[in-house]
Amino acid sequence: MRWDCLRRYWRPIPSPPNAPRGPQGAKAVMAMLVSAFPDFDIKIEDLVQDGNKVVVRSTKRLHS
Incomplete structure (x- = not known):
């Protein structure tokens, strides 16, 4: 995972x-x-940006 894309206050x-x-x-x-x-x-x-805000829509699941 890329951690460098997260700001320090995330x-x-x-x-x-x-x-x-x-x-x-x-x-x-x-x-x-x-x-x-x-x-x-x-x-x-989805990743949506509006000004200085970013919203992530994600799907989480277990494979078992």
Whole structure:
């Protein structure tokens, strides 16, 4: 996964309690999901930008 595309203040919505912001937070969330669900997969469906905001629509699934 490309972590360099995330800004330092990025935060997942909803975010886990006390989750750090930015790439470190994204890595922590993904590590938690992959450790709990090894066959976890995310497919990016759409990326929409409006000014300084970006919205991601994705599909998440388990392969088992």
